[in-house]
Amino acid sequence: SQKIEQNSEALNIQEGKTATLTCNYTNYSPAYLQWYRQDPGRGPVFLLLIRENEKEKRKERLKVTFDTTLKQSLFHITASQPADSATYLCALGDYGGSQGNLIFGKGTKLSVKP
Amino acid sequence: KAGVTQTPRYLIKTRGQQVTLSCSPISGHRSVSWYQQTPGQGLQFLFEYFSETQRNKGNFPGRFSGRQFSNSRSEMNVSTLELGDSALYLCASSFLGGVRNTEAFFGQGTRLTVV
Numbered sequence: 001s002q003k004i005e006q007n008s009e010a011l012n013i014q015e016g017k018t019a020t021l022t023c024n025y026t027n028y029s030p031a032y033l034q035w036y037r038q039d040p041g042r043g044p045v046f047l048l049l050i051r052e053n054e055k056e057k058r059k060e061r062l063k064v065t066f067d068t069t070l071k072q073s074l075f076h077i078t079a080s081q082p083a084d085s086a087t088y089l090c091a092l093g094d095y096g097g098s099q100g101n102l103i104f105g106k107g108t109k110l111s112v113k114p
Numbered sequence: 115k116a117g118v119t120q121t122p123r124y125l126i127k128t129r130g131q132q133v134t135l136s137c138s139p140i141s142g143h144r145s146v147s148w149y150q151q152t153p154g155q156g157l158q159f160l161f162e163y164f165s166e167t168q169r170n171k172g173n174f175p176g177r178f179s180g181r182q183f184s185n186s187r188s189e190m191n192v193s194t195l196e197l198g199d200s201a202l203y204l205c206a207s208s209f210l211g212g213v214r215n216t217e218a219f220f221g222q223g224t225r226l227t228v229v
Contacts, residue, residue: 034217043118043204043220044157089157102147102218106156 002028006090006105013080014113021075021108023090028103030092033066033073038087038107047088048075080112116140118207120221127228132193135224139186139207145169146188147218148180151202160203163188164210195228202226 007022023033032051036044050057050066050073057064063076077084087107119138127133139146148160159172163182180190186207192199202225206218 036220041222043206043222045220046217049217091157102159104149104157104159 002026002103004028004090004092004103004105006088006108008108009106010109010111012111012113015081017080019077019080019084019110019112021088021090021110023073023075023105025071025092028071028092029068029094031094032092033064034091034093034102035062035064035073035075036089036091038089044089077110080110082112082114085110085112118205118219118221120203120205120224122224123222124225125227127195127226129195129197129228131195132191133195133226134189134191135203135205135226137188137190137205137207137221139188139205140219143207143209143219144186145208145210146182146186147206147208148188148190149204149206150174151204151223152200157204160190192226197228200226200228 003026005024013019032049034049035047037047038044048057048059048062048064050064052068061078065074087109089107090105091102093102118140121136137146145164147162149157150160151157160174160178161168161180162170166182177193182188202223204223205221208218
């Protein structure tokens with residue numbers, strides 16, 4: 001069955017460092033991958049989307065890579081700040097043409113210490 | 115523009131009861147998806163509605179059902195509640211859904227507690 005794993009449940013880093021979160025998947029050939037941020041008690045907020053034919057996407061301090069051979073995506077936050085502390089979710093989608101084909105990882109809780 | 119609105123925000127129900135949750139998508143969005151989020155299982159897809167039709171369904175029992183109205187507002191219903199149904203229920207809207215979209219917009223969720 002399809003499986004998504006985010007490398008760790010929690011990641012603690014120092015302010016100013018680069019946070020790197022990993023999303024691995026098996027038994028799946030996604031058309032695209034998305035990253036979301038979720039704060040406690042709130043719904044996820046979309047950050048970035050990368051398609052299967054793209055290697056890298058950037059948005060301000062965020063960078064996402066997508067390696068369909070390794071079946072892995074890396075999500076980087078450079079110059080991290082305490083305000084970046086949240087849970088980050090990766091989600092995979094396919095060509096089924098339906099939002100329902102989004103499969104989410106369980107998330108990595110990032111804590112950035114001042 | 116207004117975001118996705120879910121009501122109520124919190125709900126406490128007793129085992130065996132039924133519950134209806136509501137979701138108002140962003141104006142103009144035709145796709146509404148529902149997810150269940152628990153600490154152990156993460157976000158799990160329940161179903162998606164597009165133009166009043168269920169377009170996709172996850173692996174949940176028939177006690178979970180939904181519908182979408184002509185104004186794209188959606189409701190989900192859970193009958194014969196079980197303790198394991200306690201979770202955060204999230205609704206997400208998008209214009210079309212699928213690969214043609216760039217993102218899904220989530221509501222703040224309804225926290226359901228079954229006692």
